[in-house]
Amino acid sequence: MTTYFVSRHLGAIEWIKQQPQWQIDEFTPHLDATRIQAGDVVLGTLPLHLAAEVCSRGAKLYFLMLPQQFAERGNEHTVAAMSAAGATLQRFEVKKISE
Structure with missing residues (x-):
């Protein structure tokens, strides 16, 4: 079992490192879903589409949710700002639905 953290944001990477319940094996800015088992x-x-592939491969997916205003989107956030916002x-x- 491997635990991946997917983000290109340095604040998010530092934030997850401060979450004691998670031990990350691999940090990556882009996930190659074919590696997921x-x-x-x-x-x-x-x-x-990648989230669906991760789940279809039998992995667990935890999405990083960061409440923020529209004007804050696309900006880098510090660990303190993420914690204050309730990350x-x-x-x-x-699941992908075929029609």
């Missing part, structure tokens, strides 16, 4: 854990931010990890099960 059943039992792995993926944390961070992913586009829906959390929420588990999701994402």
Whole structure:
């Protein structure tokens, strides 16, 4: 089992390092979903198609949620700012629907 943290934001990387319940094996700015195996854990931010692939491979997905105003989007956030805003990890099960 491997635990991945997916983010290109330095503040988010530092934030997860301060969360004692998580031990990250690999930090990456972009996830190669073909490496994911059943039992792995993926944390961070992913586009829906990658999130669905992670889940279809039997891994757990925890999405990094950061409440913020529109004007704050795209900005770098410090650990303190993320904590103050109420950053959390929420588990999701994402599934692609074929029509």
